[in-house]
Amino acid sequence: MKKENVSKQHLLYIKKLKKENLLVWILRSLILVLFLGVWELLARLNVIDSFITSCPSKIAVTIYTLFAENSLLYHISVTLYETLLGFLIAVVLGYGIALLLWWSNRAKRVLEPYIVVLNSLPKIALGPIIIVWCGSGTKAIVFMTILISIIVAIITMLNGFLAIDKDKILLLETMGANKLQIMQKLVIPGSLPTLISMLKISVGMAWIGSIMGEYLVSRAGLGYLIVYGGQVFKLDLVMASTIILCLLATLMYALVTLLERIVIKYKQ
Amino acid sequence: MNKLLELKNVSLTYYTLTDEIKAIESLSFYVNEGEFVSIIGPSGCGKTTVLSLIAGILTPTNGKIIFDGNQHNVNKEQLGYMLQKDQLFPWRTIEKNILLPLEIKKKVNKNSIDYANSLLDKYGLSGFKKKYPDQLSGGMRQRVALIRTLVFNPRLLLLDEPFSALDSQTRLQVCDDVYNIIKEQNKTTILVTHDISEAISMSDKIIVLTERPAQVKSIYKPVLDGATPLKRRESKNFGVYFEKIWKDLHK
Secondary structure, eight states, rough: OOSSSHHHHHHHHHHHHHHHHHHHHHHHHEEEHHHHHHHHHHHHHTTHHHHHOOOOOHHHHHHHHHHHHHHHHHHHHHHHHHHHHHHHHHHHHHHHHHHHHHHHHHHHHHHHHHHHHHHHOOOGGHHHHHHHHOOOOHHHHHHHHHHOOOHHHHHHHHHHHHTTTTHHHHHHHHOOOOOOHHHIIHHHHHTHHHHHHHHHHHHHHHHHHHHHHHHHHHSSSHHHHHHEEEEEEOOOHHHHHHHHHHHHHHHHHHHHEEEHHOOSOOOO | OOOOEEEEEEEEEEOOOOOOOEEEEEEEEEEEOOEEEEEETTTTSSHHHHHHHHHTOOSSEEEEEEEETBBBSSOGEEEEOSSSSSOOOOTSOHHHHHHHHHTTTTSSHHHHHHHHHHHHTTTTTTTTTTGGGGGSSSHHHHHHHHHHHHOOOOOOEEEEEETTTOOHHHHHHHHHHHHHHEEEEEEEEEOOOOOOHHHHHSSSEEEESSSSSBBBEEEOOOOOSSSSSHHHHHHTHHHOOOOHHHHTTTT
């Protein structure tokens, strides 16, 4: 909507707001540029040892070399596959289990202590068991990813289901709704914002899971590159992989945020 | 006049781990077809519980609830319930919110949708069909909530303090608004409230309840001049009824 007559004060206000936003962007970028610049400078002046700390130019070269060798896309695709598969299974299964626990209060009460224990347990401790059970391949990594993501997914979703306004449930009951209808018409659409936050949390969890899994068993992937790079003291490789990892995780999070904008059209 | 609803010696006891609480004890009253009845009582006396019993959400421990000569379950098809807050679903448009009861009752068809639309038109909401609830004012939202209650053409309306979430200015307007719509649609109504003025200005009959366990303390049939609640508030006898009910509640 465009208004014809915007008052002078209003224009001034808008200008001030835009100026502030611009300033924030400039400062943000400045931090990054400054950080990279100082890092590079210190490395070039030999103040810090770039063998241990690496430096931006070397990282860029490493990324380019990996790309030219065709191994960059390969390693990315391996990790991405593990992460996405684990993420999807964890999210779908977690949602289903949470719905089941919402449906049956008794099941919820019975299973509550188990969920609490599984939530507190550092899943990495199960590493050896997973290797024995699933072998030392993709299966083990995906399993680790699921294990790390699913508990939080269940807990977040269940809390969302349980937070649905009791009066809204009462309203549907007075209309003669059965439990299935309450679930379809109220609980599932009403917890959509929770689903989005659950997806956001699970994105982070899935990356932890897949990288941790790769630390344990893999022969390829970004996590593998990081561990390998660390072992042979190729810090350029470690840094390069870490930066790519950062970018991928951010991209996946951004996709969920985009989904949020598409799905949720009303104000919460 | 035809009795649409009758409560005969209805009692309700509920239990907690440590207590046995008598919420209602041998409560009896009736509501005639077309009547506007208010139930008023000290806070915590179980007014809402009475509505839940009538709506069939709770089952009485003792006694009978007779709806339209039928002793068995209250027929939810014929019963519209309106709560304190509008409880519109924020993810549904106004139109979809109004169709909700029809979806639950599996009665979405051309006739019922036409009827819903005619109500929206009649009560000045047709321009807001595609809007979401947060785009409407509190008074408008309450009007939408009322239309959602009317959309399946219930015979009995149960209103549980439907104005208490509104600020006092809006409250008087919405009160008038709701009253006019209900009278125009010729619905039998039970209103639960703690506001004496509201009860007097709207009702054909006022049932005053005692403290818990709730019983009928007194019944008034206010005779006042004026066609709308706002006008009735200016009536001479208004103060007389107010004083009587106030005394009943505080003795």
